[in-house]
Every structure is written in C-alpha cells, then in structure tokens.
Amino acid sequence: MKFTINRAAFIKELNNVQRAISSKTTIPILTGLKLVADDAGLTLTGSDADISIETLIHADNPDNQLAIASTGAIVLPARFFSDIVKRLPEDTLTLDVTEGFQTEITSGSASFTINGLDANNYPHLPEIDATDAVSLSGNVFRELINQTVIAVSNQESRPILTGVHFTLVDDQLLAVATDSHRLSQRKINLPQAASAMYDVIIPGKSLTELSRMIGDDNPDVEMRLSENQVLFTIGDRYFYSRLLEGNYPDTSRLIPKESTTSAEFDAKALLASIERASLLSHESRNNVVKLTLDPETDTATIFGNSPDVGNVEESLTPSELTGEALEISFNPDYMKDALRSFGQTAIKIAFTSPLRPFTLVPTEDSDNFVQLITPVRTF
Amino acid sequence: MKFTINRAAFIKELNNVQRAISSKTTIPILTGLKLVADDAGLTLTGSDADISIETLIHADNPDNQLAIASTGAIVLPARFFSDIVKRLPEDTLTLDVTEGFQTEITSGSASFTINGLDANNYPHLPEIDATDAVSLSGNVFRELINQTVIAVSNQESRPILTGVHFTLVDDQLLAVATDSHRLSQRKINLPQAASAMYDVIIPGKSLTELSRMIGDDNPDVEMRLSENQVLFTIGDRYFYSRLLEGNYPDTSRLIPKESTTSAEFDAKALLASIERASLLSHESRNNVVKLTLDPETDTATIFGNSPDVGNVEESLTPSELTGEALEISFNPDYMKDALRSFGQTAIKIAFTSPLRPFTLVPTEDSDNFVQLITPVRTF
Numbered sequence: 001m002k003f004t005i006n007r008a009a010f011i012k013e014l015n016n017v018q019r020a021i022s023s024k025t026t027i028p029i030l031t032g033l034k035l036v037a038d039d040a041g042l043t044l045t046g047s048d049a050d051i052s053i054e055t056l057i058h059a060d061n062p063d064n065q066l067a068i069a070s071t072g073a074i075v076l077p078a079r080f081f082s083d084i085v086k087r088l089p090e091d092t093l094t095l096d097v098t099e100g101f102q103t104e105i106t107s108g109s110a111s112f113t114i115n116g117l118d119a120n121n122y123p124h125l126p127e128i129d130a131t132d133a134v135s136l137s138g139n140v141f142r143e144l145i146n147q148t149v150i151a152v153s154n155q156e157s158r159p160i161l162t163g164v165h166f167t168l169v170d171d172q173l174l175a176v177a178t179d180s181h182r183l184s185q186r187k188i189n190l191p192q193a194a195s196a197m198y199d200v201i202i203p204g205k206s207l208t209e210l211s212r213m214i215g216d217d218n219p220d221v222e223m224r225l226s227e228n229q230v231l232f233t234i235g236d237r238y239f240y241s242r243l244l245e246g247n248y249p250d251t252s253r254l255i256p257k258e259s260t261t262s263a264e265f266d267a268k269a270l271l272a273s274i275e276r277a278s279l280l281s282h283e284s285r286n287n288v289v290k291l292t293l294d295p296e297t298d299t300a301t302i303f304g305n306s307p308d309v310g311n312v313e314e315s316l317t318p319s320e321l322t323g324e325a326l327e328i329s330f331n332p333d334y335m336k337d338a339l340r341s342f343g344q345t346a347i348k349i350a351f352t353s354p355l356r357p358f359t360l361v362p363t364e365d366s367d368n369f370v371q372l373i374t375p376v377r378t379f
Numbered sequence: 380m381k382f383t384i385n386r387a388a389f390i391k392e393l394n395n396v397q398r399a400i401s402s403k404t405t406i407p408i409l410t411g412l413k414l415v416a417d418d419a420g421l422t423l424t425g426s427d428a429d430i431s432i433e434t435l436i437h438a439d440n441p442d443n444q445l446a447i448a449s450t451g452a453i454v455l456p457a458r459f460f461s462d463i464v465k466r467l468p469e470d471t472l473t474l475d476v477t478e479g480f481q482t483e484i485t486s487g488s489a490s491f492t493i494n495g496l497d498a499n500n501y502p503h504l505p506e507i508d509a510t511d512a513v514s515l516s517g518n519v520f521r522e523l524i525n526q527t528v529i530a531v532s533n534q535e536s537r538p539i540l541t542g543v544h545f546t547l548v549d550d551q552l553l554a555v556a557t558d559s560h561r562l563s564q565r566k567i568n569l570p571q572a573a574s575a576m577y578d579v580i581i582p583g584k585s586l587t588e589l590s591r592m593i594g595d596d597n598p599d600v601e602m603r604l605s606e607n608q609v610l611f612t613i614g615d616r617y618f619y620s621r622l623l624e625g626n627y628p629d630t631s632r633l634i635p636k637e638s639t640t641s642a643e644f645d646a647k648a649l650l651a652s653i654e655r656a657s658l659l660s661h662e663s664r665n666n667v668v669k670l671t672l673d674p675e676t677d678t679a680t681i682f683g684n685s686p687d688v689g690n691v692e693e694s695l696t697p698s699e700l701t702g703e704a705l706e707i708s709f710n711p712d713y714m715k716d717a718l719r720s721f722g723q724t725a726i727k728i729a730f731t732s733p734l735r736p737f738t739l740v741p742t743e744d745s746d747n748f749v750q751l752i753t754p755v756r757t758f
Binding site: 077080083084087088089102109110111112113114115272273275276279280283308309310311312313314315316 | 456459462463466467468481488489490491492493494651652654655658659662687688689690691692693694695
C-alpha cells in the first residue's frame with residue numbers, strides 16, 4: 001500500500017473520523033485509524049464500538065491530489081498519526097507500508113517510520129441493507145438534535161433516558177428527550193411521507209457527535225435503520241451508531257394541554273436575567289430561582305438567594321401576561337438550557353400550578369417545539 | 380460609600396486587579412477586592428500577599444462616567460462580584476454600601492445585595508519611597524520578561540532559581556534566569572545611565588503577570604525598589620511584587636566564549652522540525668532528540684525515536700555550518716522554548732563538545748540575547 005495525498009484534504013477527513021476514536025477503549029485496535037487504499041480512493045475508518053465513522057477520499061477529485069501507487073490496508077495509532085500529519089512540512093505527504101506493518105510517512109525532508117497493525121484484525125462495521133432512507137435537511141436536523149439532546153439524562157441508572165426517542169409516522173418525525181426533570185420535544189414535517197415507520201432510541205452522545213459532523217453548509221442527511229444500528233450518510237461520510245434497546249416511556253401525556261397563567265418573554269432577555277439570578281443560586285445548597293407573576297400589575301419578578309453571599313431581585317415586563325397570579329421555583333440551569341435552545345425569539349411560558357410542570361414554546365410555530373420543566377417545591 | 384460608574388471602564392480595571400487575587404489564599408480577606416472611593420476617584424486593590432495590584436479610576440475622566448455620591452471603602456468577594464458586574468444589564472451600575480457592610484449593586488431593573496467586609500481589616504500595601512525610578516519601554520520590557528521567564532525553575536527545592544536576576548549598572552539592565560539545565564540572558568541598554576544600582580531577584584510568576592498587564596500599546600513602565608519589594612508603575616496602575624531573598628549564583632562564567640562548531644538556522648524552520656522530532660521523543664522514556672552536524676556535506680540531521688512507536692529523521696540545510704562534525708542530544712522541550720523566544724529571525728548555535736552547554740543567539744544583535752542549553756549524555 002502506497003499513496004500520495006494533499007495534506008489539507010487528508011487532515012479534514014482525519015478530523016471527522018477521529019470524532020469516533022477514543023483513547024479510553026478496552027479494544028486496543030480501536031485506538032487506531034484504519035486506512036484502505038483501493039481504486040476508488042482512500043477510505044478512513046474510526047470507531048469506539050458505539051459510534052463508527054467512515055469517509056471516502058475520492059481518487060478522481062483533483063483537489064485531493066490523491067495518487068494511489070499500490071492498494072492495501074493498514075491500521076495506525078490514530079492520535080499520534082494525526083499529530084504527525086498535522087506537523088509535516090509540505091503540502092502533500094506520501095504514505096508507504098513497507099515490510100511487516102511498518103509505515104513510512106514522508107513530506108519534504110521529514111521522514112517518519114511508525115509501527116502499524118494488521119487491518120484484518122479491525123472489527124467490521126455493521127451492515128445496514130435498508131433500502132428506504134429518510135432524507136433530512138442538514139440544518140434542520142442539526143437544530144433538532146441540539147434542541148433535544150439538552151434534555152437527555154447523563155445518569156446511567158436509567159440508560160434508556162440517555163437517548164433521544166425518534167418516531168416517524170407518515171411525514172412526521174418526532175424527537176423527544178427527557179431526564180425525568182425536564183423534557184424537550186421537536187417535530188419536523190418531512191416534504192413527503194416516508195415509506196417506513198421508525199420507533200428508535202439513539203444515544204445522546206452519538207447525536208452530539210453527529211451534529212458536529214453535519215457542519216454549516218446544510219448538506220442533506222440520509223437516515224437508514226437496521227435492527228440495532230442507525231446509519232447517517234452525509235455525502236461521502238458514513239456515521240454509524242448503535243441504538244438503545246428497551247421501551248421509551250410514553251411522554252405524550254406529560255405535556256399539559258391547558259394552563260392557568262401564561263406569559264410571553266423575549267427568550268434572550270429572560271435568559272440574561274436567569275443567568276444573573278443563578279449567580280446567587282449556585283452559591284446556595286439548593287440551586288433554586290423563584291419567579292413571581294402578577295397579571296394585575298403586569299410584572300414578573302425573579303429572585304435568587306444565597307444565605308452566605310447575598311440575594312438578587314429583578315423585575316421584568318412580559319410582553320403579555322394573563323391568568324392567575326403565581327409564585328413558582330425552579331432549577332435555573334434547566335431554564336437556561338431551555339431558553340438557549342430558542343435562540344433570539346419570543347417565547348410563551350404556560351403554567352398550571354406551582355407544583356406542576358410548565359411549558360415553553362416559541363410564540364410563532366408553537367406546535368413544533370416544546371420544552372417542559374418540572375418546578376422545585378420550596379415550601 | 381456610594382458611586383455610579385461606566386460598567387466597561389470598571390470591568391477593564393477589575394480584570395487587571397483580579398490578576399493578583401487568588402481563591403487559594405490562606406488569608407480569607409485576600410479573596411476580596413478592596414474598593415475605595417474618594418475625591419480623586421475609585422481605587423481598586425487586589426493582592427495574594429506575593430503580588431499586589433492597585434489601580435485608580437479617575438473621577439475627572441468623562442469616559443469613566445464616575446459619580447461619587449459619598450466616599451468610603453469596602454471589601455467585596457472578588458470572583459463573585461466580578462461575575463455580577465459582567466452580567467449586569469445596563470451600561471452603568473450603582474454601588475451603595477448600606478447598613479453594616481451590606482452592599483447594593485443596581486443596574487437597570489436588576490438589584491443585587493451582597494455581604495462585604497470591613498476595609499479596615501485589609502492588609503496595607505508595602506510602602507516604597509524610593510525616588511529614583513528606572514523607566515523602560517513597555518514593549519521592550521515585556522519582551523525581556525518573556526525571553527527570560529522561560530528558563531526560570533518551577534521547582535521549589537532551590538527557591539532562588541524560581542526568579543529572574545536583574546542587575547542594573549550605569550545604563551545597562553541585565554536579566555538572567557536559569558533552572559540549572561538551561562539559561563536565558565537578556566541585556567537592555569537604557570537611554571540614560573540610572574542613578575541607582577540594582578541587584579535583585581524577582582519571582583518569575585510575578586513577572587509573567589506583569590507582562591500580561593503591560594498590554595500592547597507600549598506604555599512606559601517605571602521600576603522602583605525598596606528593601607524587599609519592587610513596584611512597577613504603568614500609568615495609573617501599580618504592580619507590587621516581593622523580591623526573593625538570597626544570593627543568585629554567578630552565571631557570568633557559564634556562557635562559553637569559544638566554539639568548535641557553529642551553525643546558522645532560520646529559528647522558525649528549526650522549531651518546526653524539532654516539534655516533529657519531539658512527537659516521537661515524547662512517547663519515549665527519555666525525552667531526547669539527536670542532532671548531527673556535518674560541515675563537509677553542509678547538512679544537519681535531526682533524529683527522534685521511540686522504541687514502541689517508531690522514529691523520525693529529517694535533514695535540514697543550515698544557512699551556514701562551520702567547524703568540526705558533531706553529534707549531540709538534548710531535551711527538545713528546552714530547545715522549543717528557546718527557539719520560540721527568538722520569533723522569526725535567523726539564529727546562530729555554537730557548540731564546543733557533545734557534553735558541554737551550547738548557546739543560541741540571534742544572528743543580528745548577538746550581544747544582547749543569549750540562550751544556553753545543557754545537552755543530554757546518551758552514551
């Protein structure tokens with residue numbers, strides 16, 4: 001196996017594949033990066049057993065300056081190999097597997113020789129032969145991920161809650177996550193009805209990495225399923241993740257339909273004042289911020305308190321405030337995560353009682369995105 | 380004590396004074412920031428007992444929007460107070476010390492009440508009544524600090540070596556640091572002879588903080604000494620540091636005057652290839668890189684090796700190479716620090732033998748800056 005390649009093009013794909021490679025794996029060969037050179041080009045593979053990423057650098061794209069002198073495969077220590085490639089002096093590099101699995105990497109006058117591993121010992125990627133794929137806009141799907149993963153549990157005591165629950169029926173994709181203190185639900189209407197029905201739970205960690213790989217240029221993302229794996233295809237990049245096994249709790253009845261008090265705020269302004277209040281609540285044993293709503297005077301007031309350090313009080317003027325007066329306490333960190341996920345829009349918060357979960361929705365397009373937060377009892 | 384101030388102007392000086400404040404101090408009041416409002420303006424003080432920083436925000440500078448309603452003093456929890464100030468909603472803030480040491484901070488509709496401490500219990504800053512000051516250009520002095528502190532020891536076993544040794548005789552300021560494996564020496568010729576003679580050791584940590592405070596706009600830095608303290612004045616900012624007590628070793632005879640082999644390199648190109656070689660030496664138990672110089676073929680070759688991972692070899696063409704052939708090994712991290720301190724210039728390295736220290740100087744202006752590195756015996 002021997003090839004020459006443009007270093008910048010190679011580094012770009014190295015970075016993508018490295019997302020899947022962990023130095024903490026219990027399977028030593030998975031600390032390596034698998035390289036396969038064939039007539040089509042160079043394929044890079046990385047995996048931590050949960051996530052696998054594969055990417056193809058085409059031989060026929062002149063930007064890649066890829067010339068394959070002889071085909072073959074090798075596994076190289078990923079972190080170390082990537083450090084070398086990033087520090088090489090010239091615009092191209094040549095990689096040559098010499099005797100055994102010794103690999104020579106040359107660029108300009110610098111020449112590295114490193115010990116590789118037999119690519120035959122590298123685990124096979126899952127086979128996904130599903131023909132029906134769901135196609136999604138990269139930007140929309142990335143937004144869906146970022147809006148839901150915030151509510152995923154990071155406690156392994158209920159592993160099922162560390163994933164996002166995806167259901168697809170006809171033209172509607174629904175994603176829900178909850179850690180049992182808060183919930184986030186996002187709907188996407190697909191341009192056409194899908195031919196398959198999905199009901200799967202994808203680990204939050206996989207989705208976070210996938211969202212980073214989608215990038216800013218709004219590529220199409222294709223999603224395919226097998227029994228215990230999902231494959232996302234983004235151009236020539238393939239992202240595999242295992243699915244979580246088990247039944248996701250029924251969340252459809254958790255979201256209250258009615259409310260007794262409702263208030264509209266600018267999400268960004270409310271976020272800023274919750275951040276101020278949390279400066280104090282974070283110094284306190286019970287991390288709680290209090291909100292009072294008084295529709296008669298049209299005022300909302302936020303309180304934060306720490307017996308050791310001091311307190312803060314701030315009044316806000318909601319753009320709309322209707323219903324009964326209310327005093328409610330909540331974890332400000334849940335509120336901050338929720339508010340950040342809306343960006344810079346107007347939102348509506350609907351309450352039923354100081355002890356019942358309340359919901360946040362964007363004032364426009366309120367059907368497709370809802371966040372739910374359980375309050376904290378302080379009396 | 381009550382005042383209103385422009386938040387941006389206040390934050391700028393808060394950031395400066397906070398350099399001196401550590402949360403790890405054994406003297407609780409030093410985790411606080413001292414504020415004193417008087418007719419001249421607002422004085423901020425922070426200290427960790429080794430370093431103290433004081434800065435004055437003038438009442439008569441309209442940019443500060445400083446209006447002092449009543450004079451007085453207070454000590455506030457520094458980190459927490461600064462977090463609050465940075466998150467306030469409006470361009471100005473009002474600070475009001477109410478009953479006891481309770482302090483109210485208001486900005487727009489946000490109102491914080493925090494518990495302060497009695498400013499009378501804050502330690503006094505050292506008194507430095509020296510009238511003769513040495514004045515230095517900020518850029519030159521910052522460069523001198525950054526070029527010498529790299530060689531300071533971080534081992535407390537010989538505390539004296541954790542400082543930089545400054546001597547001033549007539550118009551020449553000399554700064555030397557060594558950790559006994561390497562040495563860095565920088566000279567500055569002052570525009571006029573100083574009236575005093577200095578021989579002091581300033582802690583490296585103090586100098587690193589001072590260098591950050593000097594900033595990019597090339598301010599004048601004035602240096603004044605007392606028996607065990609040094610005061611640097613930068614405009615309205617006062618930076619105090621304790622001095623290290625003891626006798627600094629005589630370093631003047633360590634720097635060899637003659638050489639048997641000498642080579643000239645571009646500092647940046649040599650740095651890049653040492654960085655590549657250190658990728659391998661860092662994987663090895665003894666972190667060593669080997670350099671061979673062959674004046675007959677005009678080549679320099681760098682070797683890095685790790686038995687587990689592999690090896691690297693790279694040939695360089697020095698712009699000049701004279702004297703005897705040589706093979707020498709050294710710690711690449713010392714070499715990297717030294718090369719970085721030269722920036723993008725041509726340098727000359729002079730060797731006497733594989734076991735004797737070698738020197739690096741800029742090809743131009745070679746009298747004022749020298750780095751010395753002790754090689755590693757590998758045979």
